[in-house]
Amino acid sequence: MPDLWRLSPELAMKISLAPLQYFWSKQQVFDFYESLVNTSVDIVYLGETVCSKRRELSLPDWLEIARLLQDSGKEVVLSTMVLVEAESELMTMRKIIHNNEFIIEANDIAAINLLKKGQPFIIGQHINVYNRETLDFLVRSSAKRWCAPVELSHNTLLEIKNRHPWPIEVEVFSFGKLPLAYSARCFSARANNKCKDECELRCLDYPDGQLMRTLEGSDFLTINGIQLQSANHYNLLSSIKDLYELNISCMRISPQFKNTIEVINLFRQVIDQDANLVAAQKTITAYAGQGECNGYWFGDPGMHRHI
Amino acid sequence: MNSKIKLICPAGNLPSLRAAVDQGADAVYIGFRNGSNARNFPGLNFDKASSAKAIEYAHQSGTNVYLALNTYPQPKQWAVSTNSIDIAAEQGFDAIIIADIGLLNYAHKHHPQMRLHLSVQGSATNYETIAFYREQFNIQRVVLPRTLSIAQIKRVVENTEVEVEVFGFGGLCVMLEGRCVLSSYVTGQSPNMNGVCSPAKAVRWEETGDGKNSRLNNVLIDHFAADDVVGYPTLCKGRFQVGGKPYYAIEEPSSLNTLEILPELVNIGIKAIKIEGRQRGVTYVKQVTRIFREAINRYYYSPGEFLLDDSWTECLNSYSEGQCQTFGAYHRSWQ
Numbered sequence: 001m002p003d004l005w006r007l008s009p010e011l012a013m014k015i016s017l018a019p020l021q022y023f024w025s026k027q028q029v030f031d032f033y034e035s036l037v038n039t040s041v042d043i044v045y046l047g048e049t050v051c052s053k054r055r056e057l058s059l060p061d062w063l064e065i066a067r068l069l070q071d072s073g074k075e076v077v078l079s080t081m082v083l084v085e086a087e088s089e090l091m092t093m094r095k096i097i098h099n100n101e102f103i104i105e106a107n108d109i110a111a112i113n114l115l116k117k118g119q120p121f122i123i124g125q126h127i128n129v130y131n132r133e134t135l136d137f138l139v140r141s142s143a144k145r146w147c148a149p150v151e152l153s154h155n156t157l158l159e160i161k162n163r164h165p166w167p168i169e170v171e172v173f174s175f176g177k178l179p180l181a182y183s184a185r186c187f188s189a190r191a192n193n194k195c196k197d198e199c200e201l202r203c204l205d206y207p208d209g210q211l212m213r214t215l216e217g218s219d220f221l222t223i224n225g226i227q228l229q230s231a232n233h234y235n236l237l238s239s240i241k242d243l244y245e246l247n248i249s250c251m252r253i254s255p256q257f258k259n260t261i262e263v264i265n266l267f268r269q270v271i272d273q274d275a276n277l278v279a280a281q282k283t284i285t286a287y288a289g290q291g292e293c294n295g296y297w298f299g300d301p302g303m304h305r306h307i
Numbered sequence: 308m309n310s311k312i313k314l315i316c317p318a319g320n321l322p323s324l325r326a327a328v329d330q331g332a333d334a335v336y337i338g339f340r341n342g343s344n345a346r347n348f349p350g351l352n353f354d355k356a357s358s359a360k361a362i363e364y365a366h367q368s369g370t371n372v373y374l375a376l377n378t379y380p381q382p383k384q385w386a387v388s389t390n391s392i393d394i395a396a397e398q399g400f401d402a403i404i405i406a407d408i409g410l411l412n413y414a415h416k417h418h419p420q421m422r423l424h425l426s427v428q429g430s431a432t433n434y435e436t437i438a439f440y441r442e443q444f445n446i447q448r449v450v451l452p453r454t455l456s457i458a459q460i461k462r463v464v465e466n467t468e469v470e471v472e473v474f475g476f477g478g479l480c481v482m483l484e485g486r487c488v489l490s491s492y493v494t495g496q497s498p499n500m501n502g503v504c505s506p507a508k509a510v511r512w513e514e515t516g517d518g519k520n521s522r523l524n525n526v527l528i529d530h531f532a533a534d535d536v537v538g539y540p541t542l543c544k545g546r547f548q549v550g551g552k553p554y555y556a557i558e559e560p561s562s563l564n565t566l567e568i569l570p571e572l573v574n575i576g577i578k579a580i581k582i583e584g585r586q587r588g589v590t591y592v593k594q595v596t597r598i599f600r601e602a603i604n605r606y607y608y609s610p611g612e613f614l615l616d617d618s619w620t621e622c623l624n625s626y627s628e629g630q631c632q633t634f635g636a637y638h639r640s641w642q
Contacts, residue, residue: 082483082486083432083454083483083486084432084433084435084436085432085433085454085455085459086459087462089433090433090435093435108430108432108433108436109430109431109435109436109439109440110433110435110436110439112439113435113436113438113439113442114435126486128379128406128407128408128430128485128486128499129408130379130380130381130407130499130500131379131380131381131382131385131407131409132382132409133385133408133409133410133412133413134379134407134408134409134412136409137408137409137412138408149488149499150488151488151491151497151499151500152381156381156382159381159382159383160381160382162382178488178492180487180488180489180492181482181483181486181487181488181489181543182482182483182486182487183454183481183482183483183557184453184454184455184456184483184636184641184642185481185558185636185641185642186642187556187557190556191549191550191556195640195642196639196642197639197642210549210550211549212547212548212549212556213547213548213549214526214527214528214547214548215527215529215530215546215547215548215553216527217548218526218527220526220547221489221547223549223556228482228489228557230492295495296491296492299495300495301491301492301493301494301495301524302488302491302492302493302495303492303493303526
C-alpha cells in the first residue's frame, strides 16, 4: 500500500471513543476511563446518552473523568441524551451544556436550542444531517464537528462533500455495535418481564447488552434498555483508505466491555501504517463478538459484510 | 366552533381524498409520487395534476390539504424535494409537513407565507426542540412522536405556542420516529432515506411443513402456524428470541387507537389528531374518518358525557393490525 497518510501528518485521522452505550457500575466506568489515559485515543465522548434512569455516575463524576482525560492530553466532549422527554432530562441537559469547561455533543435538537449564542458544539450522529444544506445550516449555528448518521454511505458523503473542502471536521462511526433505534419502551425490562417504571435497572446485568436472535437462531440485534443495536459489530478498519481520501477527520469507536484498548491500538497502527491491514483485520475479528458488518458504507443493507 | 380539535386524515390517492373530505376531515395530508415522503410505496401518492384536483375538491368543502414531505433528502434527491416545495406553494397547499432542517430552511426562505408543520419524523419530543424549529423556521404546528405519555404531552403543550398534533389511530411506530434505522440495517431502505420501512420488495413468504415463515431480506421475522393470523413482516413486530425465549421482543402486531382518551387529548390542549395510513384503502379512510368525525362532534356536543359507540369500536377493530389495539406510549404501562 502506498505511503498515503505519512505524506501529510497534519491530516492524520484521529480516533474518538463514542459515549458508553451500556450501563456499568461506577467503579467499572472509572476503571475503564482511567485505563484510557495512556492510549492513543484522541477524543473521548463522555456521559449517559441512552437512559436517564442510569444514575451510577453524577455529572460531577463525569466531570472528574473528563478532567483526568483532558489532563492526559485528550480532547473531551460531554454528550447529551438522544431521547429527551421528561423535565428532569431537560434539567440535566441544561447543566451539561452550561458546564463552562467542555464542548458538548448534541444528540437532540433540544441541546442545540439550549446553547448560548455562538457556543460551539459537535453534531452527534442522531441529529439528522443527510444533505449539505442541513450541514451548512448547523455550521452557521457554530457546529465544530459532525458525526455522520450511520446510514450515510461513502458515496453519499462524497456527494455531500461535493468536491469542496469540508466546512468542519467530519467523524464516521467505524467500530462497534451500531445504534439502530430508540423507543419509549424499555426492551431490557420487557425481556426480563418487568415494566419500565419497575425495571430494577436490569441492564446493569448485561455489560454489552442482551443478544436477540431470530427464531432460527441467527444473531440479529442487541437489546440495550430503550435502545436497539446491531448484534454484529460494524467495522470500517478495511475502509480506512476511503475515509482518508474523503478527508474524514476522525474514526469513532464504540466502547465495549472487553478489548476496547486493543481495538484502539489496531486502528491507530493501521492509520499510522505501522501494521499490515490484512493481519490487523484478522486480529480485530477476534474482538468483534458475534460477527462483523459494514454494509452501510457500501450503500447496502447495514447488516451486510463486504470483504 | 373554531377551537374544535382538528381531524387530519390520510389519502394515498384521489378516491381516498374525496372520501376523507366527504366524511368530514378538517385536513387531508398527501404526498407526491417522487420519494419525498414517508409512504413511498408503488402505485401510491399524487402527481402534479392529481394534487391540483385534490386541492380543488378539498377547498370546495373548506377542507385543507397538507403536503407530507418528510424524508431526509440526500444530495441526489435534494432538487426533487425543493421542487416539491415550490409546487406546493404554487398549487395552494395549506401547509407542508417537513422533517429536514435544510428543507425547512428552504421553505421558510423562499415561501415565507407557507405554513410549516414539523413532521413526526423530526423527532421533537420536548419543548426545547420545538422552540428551535419555531425560532428558526416559524413552524406553526408540530406532530409529536408516538413515544410520549399523556403527562409528557401535557408538559409540552404548556410550554410552547406551537400547535400540537398527535397520532390518534393506525399503525403504531414503536420507535422514536426519525431515529430508527432498523429497516435500512436489514433492507438498505429506511423511512429517513427512502420513505419506506420494511419494504414489500424485501418480503419473502415461505411455506414450511407446519405453516409459514415471513422473511425480510432473508432475515426470519416470524413463523406462523397453519391457523395463525398472518401479519405483514414489519421488522419490529416479529417474534425473536432473547435468552432462548421466543416472544414479540419489540412489539406485538397491534394498532394505536385513542378514541377512548379523546376527552383527555382535548383537555390537555391538543389542537389536531392525525389518522395514520396513506397506504390504506379508500374504505379504511372513509370509515375511520367517519367514526372520528362522529366521535369529535359527540364530544363537543356534550363534553361531560362522552361515551364510545360499540359500532365504532367494532369497526375500528377490524382495521387494526393483528385485530389488536393499544394506547401505546400514551399510557405509561405500555412503556
